[in-house]
Structures are given as C-alpha cells and as structure tokens.
Amino acid sequence: KIPPATIYRLSRYSRKLSLLSKEGLEVVSSEKLAAECGVNSAQLRKDLAYFGEFGVRGVGYYTGHLLQHIKNILGLEKEWRLGLFGVGNLGQALLHYPNFINQGYRFVAAFDVDPGKIGQTLGSGLDISDMKDIAEVVSREPFGIGVITTPAGWAQQVVELAIEAGVKGILNFAPVILRVPGDVVVEYVDFTLRLDSLSYYLSNRS
Amino acid sequence: KIPPATIYRLSRYSRKLSLLSKEGLEVVSSEKLAAECGVNSAQLRKDLAYFGEFGVRGVGYYTGHLLQHIKNILGLEKEWRLGLFGVGNLGQALLHYPNFINQGYRFVAAFDVDPGKIGQTLGSGLDISDMKDIAEVVSREPFGIGVITTPAGWAQQVVELAIEAGVKGILNFAPVILRVPGDVVVEYVDFTLRLDSLSYYLSNRS
Ligand SMILES: NC(=O)c1ccc[n+]([C@@H]2O[C@H](COP(=O)([O-])OP(=O)(O)OC[C@H]3O[C@@H](n4cnc5c(N)ncnc54)[C@H](O)[C@@H]3O)[C@@H](O)[C@H]2O)c1
Numbered sequence A, B: 001k002i003p004p005a006t007i008y009r010l011s012r013y014s015r016k017l018s019l020l021s022k023e024g025l026e027v028v029s030s031e032k033l034a035a036e037c038g039v040n041s042a043q044l045r046k047d048l049a050y051f052g053e054f055g056v057r058g059v060g061y062y063t064g065h066l067l068q069h070i071k072n073i074l075g076l077e078k079e080w081r082l083g084l085f086g087v088g089n090l091g092q093a094l095l096h097y098p099n100f101i102n103q104g105y106r107f108v109a110a111f112d113v114d115p116g117k118i119g120q121t122l123g124s125g126l127d128i129s130d131m132k133d134i135a136e137v138v139s140r141e142p143f144g145i146g147v148i149t150t151p152a153g154w155a156q157q158v159v160e161l162a163i164e165a166g167v168k169g170i171l172n173f174a175p176v177i178l179r180v181p182g183d184v185v186v187e188y189v190d191f192t193l194r195l196d197s198l199s200y201y202l203s204n205r206s
C-alpha cells in the first residue's frame, strides 16, 4: 500500500516536471527535481521506487519520460469531468479558475438550490442546474468528481445525492467529515485546519 | 517533536468539541469523540498524550475542559489578525467568509496592485491597500499571518515583502513552493494536489 503523502508528492513532481519540460530541460537529476519540490532526493527516489525504475544511472531522469510515467500513475492521461455543488463565493472562485483545464480538470455541471441562481449561465458557458434535477443532468453530462461547496449543514445530504447519481470521487470544502460507502473516495480541503497549524507553530516557537 | 498530522487532528478535535459543548454535552468518551472526527480512539489518546493527561478514568473527558486545553495548545485563546495579498476571485471568497471570525481569525488588511481595486472598500469595511504601502499599513494594522492569493508568478516576491514588513506566518494558495527564512512558517492549500490524489485512487481501485 502506497502512503497518501507519496501520492501528494507525485502530484508535486508532475507539476514541476511539466514546468521544466516546457523550459526545454531534457534531463533532470534527482537532486535538482527534489530541491525544486522542497523534498530531499532520498525521499524522491523512495517515492518513485514504489512504481518502478525510472532513472538512468549517471544521467538522472529524462524529464518528458518521467512526467508521462507519473501522469499515468496518477491517472492524469485522461481529462476528469467535475460537477460543482453550491455556487456561492467559493464555488464561483473555483468555476472561474482557468488553470484547472491545464491540469486536466473541467467543470461540466454546477448545482444550487437558490431560485435566484438556478438557470443562470456562468462566464464559462455553464448553466446552473437545480439540485432537484441531479439524476437527469448527470445522465446527460456524466462526471467522475463532485466538488462540494455548500454550507456545512447540507454537505452530507448533497454527497448522498451525488453518490446516488453515480459519482465516486468527492472533493469537499465544507468543514464536516462525510460518511460515504467504501467504494467512494473523499478528499478534504480545510483552510481552518491550516490556519490552526500556523497558530500552533507561531505560538510554540522558542 | 510532535508530528504535523497530530496538530491537524487537534484542530479537528477542537472544532468538534466546540460543537458538542454548544449542544450541552458535558462529558464525552474518547470513542465518541474519535468516531465523530473520523479517527480511532487509540489515535486520539496518543495525540492528546503528547500534551498531558486530560481524561478521567471511567468517565471520559469534560468537553469544555478539554476544548480549552486544546485551544491553548494550538494558540487559539487569542484572535489572530490576517492580511490578504491578491484580492481576486479566491481572495474575495476568503474575505467574504463569515466563519473565520468564529474560529478566531480576522482580516485586518488586504493588498493588491490593480489600480481598479486599490482604494475600494469591501463589504466588511476593509479598504484595499496598494502593495507599495505595505510597510506603512502593517505598522498601522499589524498582522501575524499573511494569506497569499496572488498569481503564482508573484507569490515569492509578495512573501518577501510581507516578511520584510514583519509577518512570520504564511498561508499560501499559489501553486509554488516558497523560499522563506527559518523563523517563518508556511502552510500550503493546494486544491490540485487533492484532485490528483482523487484521480489516483479512482484510477487504481481494483
Ligand atoms: N469562502 C471561504 O473562504 C471558505 C473558507 C473555508 C470553508 N468554506 C466552506 O466552503 C463552503 C462554501 O462556502 P461559501 O463561502 O462559498 O458559502 P456561500 O454561502 O457563499 O455559498 C453556498 C452556496 O451553496 C448553495 N446551497 C445551499 N444549500 C445547498 C444544497 N442543498 N445543494 C446545493 N447548493 C446549496 C447556496 O445557495 C449558496 O449558493 C462552506 O461549507 C464553507 O464552510 C468556505
């Protein structure tokens, strides 16, 4: 079993490799790639060793070749279709963000319960659908990952509706732990957790 | 040295304890608190043991008492003042979020370089300051934590200006690794990392 921290680091290696490859760097040493990603080179080699042997002794890694390998491992050779639940402040910031497309993520549906929002068309051409119509919208525009930006109190109910409609991956921004069946994967983005961690380290520095 | 994952879990325990305490629950068992936070009770007891003995044998934990202890450990008994750099889509969503105040975080300053934004007053009464005036604004409205929501290409330069003005804690949303001196603490919020992790698990399920 691969540690979750290794998967997060793979994502960082792939992002850095794609920058290096755009800059025309053909070969990169494990020391350089590690330093650019804020890790040590032993950690980088250990992470990659879970998936096979990619380096060439005395040369390093072929940038494009390693990038392609990591993208395949992460499942990024295909484009992921996303659906957003809760088109409020945060939801709109996510829908307006142009970089998701470059990284292989595209919003194909957005849902809300507010009558003032349902039926509106966003800048990207996306219509805001009614939560009531989720089954019908998903059958027309299927998506693999649901992004939850509803108020905390609604998140559990919304995730159940999304799962019922066939969604198996959830990126949750609401500050609640979601109860989901075993075949559904949930990732949390929690800003306050990060702020509390800053508070701890700033308060406990000697 | 306390593992970073323990600090993140402490933050989750404190959030859940404050909900339980609001509901009037005087005492809570380690099993119940652990289950509500999505961890096992041995992990919870191990996390708390780093900081002392809080449970009462046969009873569990006094909810209000444990909450106060954890808040003190995390440095949450005081209100943290925040400054935001880059009042764009994401920055505005953060500035409009009412819940940060309830958790002890208040934005006292916001900076941008866009002449169309500088001088505007936000709904919360906050003025958008010019990045050029950072030293003068920070001396008037000091803050301990800088939140970076500028484009990735500017993040390193902005963090250096913030540190020069005396800021020691950074919450960074830009997808770059920041180089900072040893006495500055940085936390990253990276949505794409989480999406890539979802992609990995969804692509590798048997
Ligand atoms: N904005 C931030 O900076 C921030 C920070 C941390 C956490 N969060 C979390 O992100 C979530 C969204 O925050 P926000 O600031 O965008 O809130 P918001 O109130 O601006 O937006 C919430 C949206 O969800 C919609 N909604 C309500 N019930 C729904 C349902 N059952 N189904 C579908 N849509 C529904 C509302 O109509 C609204 O459009 C919250 O859970 C919040 O705690 C936000």
Ligand SMILES: NC(=O)c1ccc[n+]([C@@H]2O[C@H](COP(=O)([O-])OP(=O)(O)OC[C@H]3O[C@@H](n4cnc5c(N)ncnc54)[C@H](O)[C@@H]3O)[C@@H](O)[C@H]2O)c1
Residues within 6 Å of the ligand: A093, A094, A095, A096, A097, A099, B085, B086, B087, B088, B089, B090, B091, B111, B112, B113, B114, B117, B131, B148, B149, B150, B151, B152, B154, B158, B173, B174, B175, B191, B192
């Ligand atoms: N919006 C999202 O959903 C999202 C998702 C993931 C990551 N991010 C990251 O968050 C950051 C902000 O994203 P956004 O969508 O809000 O971008 P945005 O373009 O909407 O906002 C950026 C703001 O920063 C300001 N700015 C530019 N240079 C500056 C400088 N030197 N000092 C101060 N302010 C400056 C701009 O004037 C603008 O107001 C980016 O780094 C982005 O990669 C955003």
